[in-house]
Amino acid sequence: MAENVIDISNLKKYFAEVKALDGINFSVKKGIIFGMLGPNGAGKTTTIETMTGLYQRDEGEISILGLDPERSLKTLQKKMGVQLQSPSLFPRLKVVEILNLFASFYQNPLKISNVLSQIGLQNKKDSWVKKLSGGQKHRLAVGLAMISNGELIFLDEPTTGLDPQARQDLWNVIKNLKAEGKTVFLTTHYMDEAQKLCDDLVILDKGKIIAHGSPEKLINDYFKDRVIELEDMGLNNSFKERIKKEVFYNRLSFEEKKGHVLLYSDQIDKTLKSLFQLADNYERELNDVVIRKATLEDVFLKITGREYRDEAV
Amino acid sequence: MKLFKEVFIANIKELLRDKSGMFWLVAFPVIFVFIFGLIFTGNTGQQSYTIGLVLEGSSVINNNIEKVLLKNPSFNIRKGSQEEEVNALQEGKRELVIIIPEIGFDLNSQYDIQILYNRDLNGTANIIISSLKEIFYSIERRLTEQTELFNIRPEAIQAKTLSDFDYILPGILAMAILQLGLFGSFQFLNLREKGIIRGLGVTPLSRSVILSSEILMRLIIALIQTILIVFLGKWLFDVQITGNLLQVFGIVIIGALSFISLGYMLITFADSMESGRGIVQVVQFPMLFLSGIFFPVEFFPSYIKPIIKALPLTYLGNALREVMVGIPAQTTMQRNIIILLLWTLVTLVLTIKFWKWE
Numbered sequence: 018m019a020e021n022v023i024d025i026s027n028l029k030k031y032f033a034e035v036k037a038l039d040g041i042n043f044s045v046k047k048g049i050i051f052g053m054l055g056p057n058g059a060g061k062t063t064t065i066e067t068m069t070g071l072y073q074r075d076e077g078e079i080s081i082l083g084l085d086p087e088r089s090l091k092t093l094q095k096k097m098g099v100q101l102q103s104p105s106l107f108p109r110l111k112v113v114e115i116l117n118l119f120a121s122f123y124q125n126p127l128k129i130s131n132v133l134s135q136i137g138l139q140n141k142k143d144s145w146v147k148k149l150s151g152g153q154k155h156r157l158a159v160g161l162a163m164i165s166n167g168e169l170i171f172l173d174e175p176t177t178g179l180d181p182q183a184r185q186d187l188w189n190v191i192k193n194l195k196a197e198g199k200t201v202f203l204t205t206h207y208m209d210e211a212q213k214l215c216d217d218l219v220i221l222d223k224g225k226i227i228a229h230g231s232p233e234k235l236i237n238d239y240f241k242d243r244v245i246e247l248e249d250m251g252l253n254n255s256f257k258e259r260i261k262k263e264v265f266y267n268r269l270s271f272e273e274k275k276g277h278v279l280l281y282s283d284q285i286d287k288t289l290k291s292l293f294q295l296a297d298n299y300e301r302e303l304n305d306v307v308i309r310k311a312t313l314e315d316v317f318l319k320i321t322g323r324e325y326r327d328e329a330v
Numbered sequence: 331m332k333l334f335k336e337v338f339i340a341n342i343k344e345l346l347r348d349k350s351g352m353f354w355l356v357a358f359p360v361i362f363v364f365i366f367g368l369i370f371t372g373n374t375g376q377q378s379y380t381i382g383l384v385l386e387g388s389s390v391i392n393n394n395i396e397k398v399l400l401k402n403p404s405f406n407i408r409k410g411s412q413e414e415e416v417n418a419l420q421e422g423k424r425e426l427v428i429i430i431p432e433i434g435f436d437l438n439s440q441y442d443i444q445i446l447y448n449r450d451l452n453g454t455a456n457i458i459i460s461s462l463k464e465i466f467y468s469i470e471r472r473l474t475e476q477t478e479l480f481n482i483r484p485e486a487i488q489a490k491t492l493s494d495f496d497y498i499l500p501g502i503l504a505m506a507i508l509q510l511g512l513f514g515s516f517q518f519l520n521l522r523e524k525g526i527i528r529g530l531g532v533t534p535l536s537r538s539v540i541l542s543s544e545i546l547m548r549l550i551i552a553l554i555q556t557i558l559i560v561f562l563g564k565w566l567f568d569v570q571i572t573g574n575l576l577q578v579f580g581i582v583i584i585g586a587l588s589f590i591s592l593g594y595m596l597i598t599f600a601d602s603m604e605s606g607r608g609i610v611q612v613v614q615f616p617m618l619f620l621s622g623i624f625f626p627v628e629f630f631p632s633y634i635k636p637i638i639k640a641l642p643l644t645y646l647g648n649a650l651r652e653v654m655v656g657i658p659a660q661t662t663m664q665r666n667i668i669i670l671l672l673w674t675l676v677t678l679v680l681t682i683k684f685w686k687w688e
Binding site: 070094099101108109114115122123 | 343347529530533540
């Protein structure tokens with residue numbers, strides 16, 4: 018049996034009458050990037066904060082590095098690194114100074130220069146924390162989690178609000194952590210992030226785990242279908258009706274907001290043939306036909322029947 | 331201990347780089363010393379009274395009386411007709427008007443010397459009248475050639491003169507300590523409100539280290555403010571500092587502890603930065619005026635006196651005034667210190683009871 022770094026069983030956490038976590042179970046193996054995916058308000062942050070001792074659980078068992086955070090928090094604090102919500106403990110401290118300060122909390126911290134280069138803030142090392150941009154503060158917060166050199170790193174939505182380049186950079190940092198043998202637990206509400214980074218993944222919705230597995234496994238289990246996306250523009254309602262009746266598909270969805278028609282199908286050639294046949298018969302041109310694999314977003318849609326609300330904060 | 335040192339150094343850097351914070355802590359008390367110093371150390375020398383003199387005759391004796399009055403340095407004599415002088419009195423331009431009839435050499439008759447004064451200035455008038463009486467009796471004795479039984483010889487001795495500013499300077503220090511204690515608690519309130527204190531729960535840094543380094547920091551600032559205020563007062567405005575600096579430091583530390591504790595107690599009842607500001611303002615503003623740190627409270631109505639007696643700032647002001655410039659308070663030093671310590675104890679207990687880290 019592979020060593021588990023985190024073992025969570027039947028974890029429950031209530032806030033007054035609200036069931037923030039309604040009996041969740043999962044384990045995290047050593048040395049992987051474990052992702053918890055879910056829309057805002059699903060309970061991701063509550064999970065992290067209960068695991069790291071900021072909340073007391075109402076029910077269930079938690080084992081982090083073999084320790085119960087409610088009983089051995091002091092020991093645990095030295096062995097883990099957790100990304101803080103905001104690094105602005107001392108807003109007028111320089112980046113290098115706050116890293117030094119946090120390094121002094123731990124017995125065997127990483128080298129400051131090493132962390133600075135990983136989070137890409139070398140040229141900002143003498144800037145005050147408060148003068149950093151949102152993305153830079155985010156990266157610093159991840160740096161403060163890394164500097165502990167703990168074997169387990171918790172990252173709570175580390176890339177929320179970052180521009181694409183900064184996200185890419187941070188993904189590389191997270192992959193590096195794994196390469197160094199550390200275990201990373203991260204929450205995200207980006208489907209693509211979970212798909213690209215995570216070895217193992219749970220999908221959390223309304224305080225419950227609704228799916229668990231590697232991204233590939235989840236897509237395979239729940240969604241062997243391919244997806245054909247059509248541009249909605251220029252398709253009138255009668256033509257849409259005909260698609261409904263005359264084209265082969267397993268599931269059809271009109272995404273008015275995105276201006277897409279989605280055709281899910283397990284026999285892609287049959288679907289395409291009937292689609293082009295229809296277009297031919299009515300002398301229609303089909304613009305921007307895209308064929309792709311299903312994504313976690315499609316998985317989410319299929320499991321919950323709700324569209325995934327990707328509301329970046 | 332190593333953690334405490336690191337956090338304390340971070341705290342110092344944070345403070346030194348916060349320009350507006352530094353302004354409130356350093357420049358503000360300094361500006362206060364300047365403003366009050368310039369206002370209250372003006373010429374507080376001898377007071378002179380403007381007196382209207384109406385002479386209804388010009389006999390030798392009348393002229394003599396005039397000469398004697400003119401020689402008196404306390405009197406600023408204006409001569410005029412009765413009508414002019416009474417008008418001037420009514421307009422408030424004279425403290426008092428003396429009307430002297432023609433005084434002949436008939437020493438057996440009696441002459442009425444009329445003195446008119448503003449009823450509202452009873453006290454001042456009495457002082458002037460008694461010295462006028464003195465002058466007239468001495469003239470009378472000379473005229474009637476009675477030997478003087480008493481020769482009153484006023485003699486001035488050099489004594490310490492206290493200006494209003496001597497009273498105010500310790501008050502400025504007391505105010506600075508009050509504000510340091512109360513407003514200083516916002517730093518923690520801010521960290522608490524932003525969830526930063528809570529977030530630290532995932533690191534080995536104990537939250538009490540943050541708090542204790544803040545407190546030590548503020549005690550040091552209090553001492554720096556003391557040095558600034560004492561030396562500015564002494565060098566620029568010639569305030570006689572009678573006490574020794576170590577005693578002043580002792581009182582400052584005791585006072586700072588009680589207001590730091592009060593500040594933390596107040597923010598335990600605040601759930602946001604705004605409500606914190608509100609609560610602190612409500613407490614500090616009346617305290618500034620009722621504690622008598624800038625002016626004596628003797629003339630406050632009696633129903634306010636119990637409040638004044640309950641305020642810690644009253645006792646800090648009393649203690650600092652006694653120890654810095656030697657103005658004894660109505661309360662003993664022992665009482666001042668005990669009441670400040672009691673305030674510290676009570677607010678500390680309440681703070682611990684209701685304290686919120688998050």
